Amino acid sequence: MMSIGTDNNDVAARTSSYLGLTRRHTLVQMSIKTGTGAWLAVQRLSVGMISRVTSAADFDRWYADRTSSTVADDLVRRTLGLPPDLESTSMLCGVALDEVAAALSLGPGQVLLDLGCGRGGYGREIARRASCSLIGVDFSAVAVEQASARGGDFRVGTLEACGLPDASVDAVVVIDALQFADSKPGAMRECLRVLRPGGRLVVTCWQPVDPADASVWRKFRDLDMAVQLPEAGFVDVSVVDRPEWRVVERRMWDEALAADAAGDPAMVSMQTEARHVLATFDTKRRVLATASAPG
Numbered sequence: 001m002m003s004i005g006t007d008n009n010d011v012a013a014r015t016s017s018y019l020g021l022t023r024r025h026t027l028v029q030m031s032i033k034t035g036t037g038a039w040l041a042v043q044r045l046s047v048g049m050i051s052r053v054t055s056a057a058d059f060d061r062w063y064a065d066r067t068s069s070t071v072a073d074d075l076v077r078r079t080l081g082l083p084p085d086l087e088s089t090s091m092l093c094g095v096a097l098d099e100v101a102a103a104l105s106l107g108p109g110q111v112l113l114d115l116g117c118g119r120g121g122y123g124r125e126i127a128r129r130a131s132c133s134l135i136g137v138d139f140s141a142v143a144v145e146q147a148s149a150r151g152g153d154f155r156v157g158t159l160e161a162c163g164l165p166d167a168s169v170d171a172v173v174v175i176d177a178l179q180f181a182d183s184k185p186g187a188m189r190e191c192l193r194v195l196r197p198g199g200r201l202v203v204t205c206w207q208p209v210d211p212a213d214a215s216v217w218r219k220f221r222d223l224d225m226a227v228q229l230p231e232a233g234f235v236d237v238s239v240v241d242r243p244e245w246r247v248v249e250r251r252m253w254d255e256a257l258a259a260d261a262a263g264d265p266a267m268v269s270m271q272t273e274a275r276h277v278l279a280t281f282d283t284k285r286r287v288l289a290t291a292s293a294p295g
């Protein structure tokens with residue numbers, strides 16, 4: 001016969017986030033009394049509540065976990081068809097990157113702002129192709145530190161207050177980050193503020209298939225770029241669906257679920273999120289928005 005007593009808990013907590021989703025894993029240590037009277041110390045990982053995360057501190061933890069092994073990064077690069085050294089923390093596939101880079105219309109000597117840049121992978125690749133300068137801004141100090149480790153100009157700032165002067169950049173790209181803004185109109189106005197007249201904005205994100213669908217996270221539901229970008233002052237606004245990017249995205253989550261996570265925290269996080277994302281996959285559509293600052 002066995003008796004069980006809990007010695008302590010909450011020894012460790014871990015956060016994962018792609019789409020602002022977090023699951024806290026708690027390491028619970030128990031003492032089990034065996035039939036011979038000996039006590040065995042047993043640790044097990046208890047999976048707690050899923051909740052949403054939007055704070056810089058939560059993203060800091062997530063970036064620290066993500067770089068603890070290369071397995072998740074390798075899987076993302078392979079399934080999304082990205083260049084071999086691009087560090088992505090989004091779901092933008094290689095074909096989408098080509099389209100985003102072309103839509104930014106950048107040339108040598110110009111300046112690109114990658115807002116919500118994470119580790120800076122996409123901005124760096126776009127700037128390399130266009131031979132232009134890059135400034136990356138993210139509110140996670142850990143992401144900015146990891147981006148800076150490869151060189152370049154990466155700064156801590158927010159989607160609504162990036163810290164750059166007025167009319168100081170030729171283009172702004174926001175890859176899979178706009179959903180996190182507390183104020184979408186505020187973030188759009190910030191992009192317009194830093195753009196030179198005629199400068200380009202390119203945003204990739206998701207919007208609800210049905211804006212009234214309460215099962216979709218409210219941070220996606222309050223995004224309607226076709227309406228909000230013109231209201232913020234942008235011209236030449238185009239918002240188009242990209243279902244083919246979504247097919248690649250689904251493949252990434254399917255492969256993540258099929259992989260052996262083997263205790264790798266980044267892969268465990270990815271599988272947690274994959275289950276949640278796949279369960280609600282058809283409630284959102286993939287969108288690409290392009291717009292210009294008035295000339």
Ligand SMILES: C[S@@+](CC[C@H](N)C(=O)[O-])C[C@H]1O[C@@H](n2cnc3c(N)ncnc32)[C@H](O)[C@@H]1O
Nearest residue numbers: 059088089090116117118139140158159177180
């Ligand atoms: C899904 S990741 C995308 C990162 C990067 N654009 C990429 O594609 O690899 C979202 C990023 O937005 C950043 N972020 C979230 N809310 C933010 C805010 N209010 N201000 C600035 N950055 C924010 C997070 O730290 C994270 O790096």
